[in-house]
Amino acid sequence: MYVSRSETHQQVKKRKGRRMRRLLALNLTMLAIIGVLVVVWFVMGDNPAAPPGHANNGINAEGSKSPPGDEEGDTAHEPPSRTEDGNSAQNEPEQKPEQKPDPDPAPDSRPSPEPDPDKPSGVDPGTPGKDKDDKASGGSDQGDNGSGGVIPDPPVTGETIRLSFVGDILLAASVDKLMQAKGYDFPYVKALPFLKEPDLTAGNLETPITERGIPAADKKFVFKGSPKSLPALKEAGFDVISLANNHTLDQGVEGLLDTIGYLDEIGLPNMGGGSDDKEAFQPVILEAKGIKVAYVGVSRVLPVTEWKATKNRAGVAESYDSTQAKATIRSAKEQADLVIVMVHWGIERADNPDKNQKQLARDYIDAGADLVIGSHPHVLQGFEQYKGKWISYSLGNFIFNKTKLPKTDDTGVLDAVCTKEGSCSLKFNPMRAVSSQPAPLVGDEAKTLLAHLSKISLNASVDSEGNVRAKE
Incomplete structure (x- = not known):
């Protein structure tokens, strides 16, 4: 159509x-x-157009969820060319010990209390008893409403790391005899939960580990430990050991180098001593939870000048002058998130730090240290905060020979929960050593020891649970 x-x-x-x-x-x-x-x-x-401060589904305007043995004394300045260890001349009156050492052993009849795994208020350091299989290789404190004058530290937020510290560890003399009779793990048995659970645990080894060596001359107390004791030290939970003290060369340079060699054999990092000053000052850098921690070991207690590590001499990293220590800290800060200084210093048996301890601590922190941990006085000393950083002047003896002075048995494990930025919260877990075996304190005994620590702390307090906080 x-x-x-x-x-x-x-x-x-x-x-x-x-x-x-x-x-x-x-x-x-x-x-x-x-x-x-x-x-x-x-x-x-x-609703992206919601007004500031308006929350949706529990999320605030910033995008975060709404809150629901007795031994040596100190040398006052440079170590003398030769002194008797334990009777060094004190050129500064304020550095004299309050009590003279008494080296005679005495039987210990205290009962061993059971562990009390209390946690700090506001910061959860973990549950004591958890096995530390995932430990790494290679703060905030809520105020005590009843104490007054307490400034709560800012709450620790974000990823944190739990660092733990103990004082002097002696693996010789009467302690060695105990270990031979009861097993090399005997000293750690009752403190194990507090040593194994943290991310990183550190202590000061006050014993050369060697089967040879020449004993130091003109020294009252000379120690020598067996290599057999070291595996138990590592298995107890220790991740790093400082050798910067006045016993590392008790068996001469041979003893020092043997100690480093035996520690290296079992894979236990160490610092503070070496074949020269570069090695002695070299920090150990470990990592856990993505946070790098540098450990620096130094000593201001040496029996003789010849113990100082130099460019051409093996020895200890010394800190009679803080220049080299500060350079080490600044360098370590460029390599790690946190810098920990473990320092041997102070006067034996003294409850309070001397002026050298206070000045050195400030020097270290000014150089970049985030935490300063002291040893050598053989008794507990208090805490102080400087520029927001914590100083523990002395953690006393941890594993040591028995003395007639009861307060040398008082000890503990210090926990520091730290952020990557260097903010730390402290908790002290009180213990008492019975037959060279630290055991947690409970009840009134724990409160009494913590109250003593609070009393001797500088512008800081320690509550009944062991939390350390700054005062006004």
């Missing part, structure tokens, strides 16, 4: 009109659906 051009044009126009109406209807339908979805999204989802 013939169809004219005009008829064909009209038919085409009609078809186009019908098609346009269908497209228009379809577009309107789609727009309506989109409009409904937008309304639903605004009602049910996060």
Whole structure:
């Protein structure tokens, strides 16, 4: 059939009109659906136009969830060319010990209390007793409403690391005899939960470990430990050991180098001593939870000048002058997130730090240290905060020979929960050594020891749970 051009044009126009109406209807339908979805999204989802401070689904404006043995004395300045260890001359009156050492052993009849795994208020350091299989290789304290004058530290937020510290560890003399009779793990048995659970645990080894060597001359107390004692030390949970003290060279350079060699054999990092000053000052850098921690070991207690490590002589990293220690700290700060200084210093049996301890601690912190941990006095000394960084002046004896002075048995494990930025919260877990075996204190005994620590602390307090906090 013939169809004219005009008829064909009209038919085409009609078809186009019908098609346009269908497209228009379809577009309107789609727009309506989109409009409904937008309304639903605004009602049910996060509203980016919400006013500041408005929370949606528990998220605040910042995007975070809404809060729900007796031994040596100190040398006052440079170590003399030769002195009797334990009877060094004191040129500064304020550095004289308050009580003279009494080296005679005495039987110990104290009962061993059971562990009390209390946790610090506001900071959870972990549950004592957890095995430390995942330990790494290679703060905040809530105020005590009843104490007054206490400044709560800012709460620790983000990823944290739990670092633990103990004082002097002697693996010789009467302690060695105990270990031979009862097993090399005997000293650690009752403190194990507090040593194994933290991310990193450190202590000061006050014993050369060697089967040879020449005993130091003109020294009252000379120690020598067996290599057999070291595996138990590592298995107890220790991750790093300082050798910067006044006994590391009791068996001469041979003893020092043997000690380093035996520690290296079992894979226990150490610092503070070496074949020269570069090695002695070299920090140990460990990592846990993505946080790098540098440990620096130095000593301000040496019996003779010849114990100092130099460019051409093996020895100990010394800190009678803080220059080299500060350079080491600054360098370590460039390599690690946290810098810990473990320092041997102070006066034996003294409850309070001397002026050298206070000045050195400040020097270290000014150089970049985040935490300063002291040893050598053989008794506990208090805490102090300087520029937001904590100083523990002495953690006393941890494993040592028995003495007639009861307070040398008082000890403990210090926990520091630290952020990557260097903010730390401290908790002291009180213990008492019975037959050279530290055991946690509970009840009134724990409170009494913690109250003593609080009393001797400088501008800081220690509450009944062991939490350390700054005062006004």
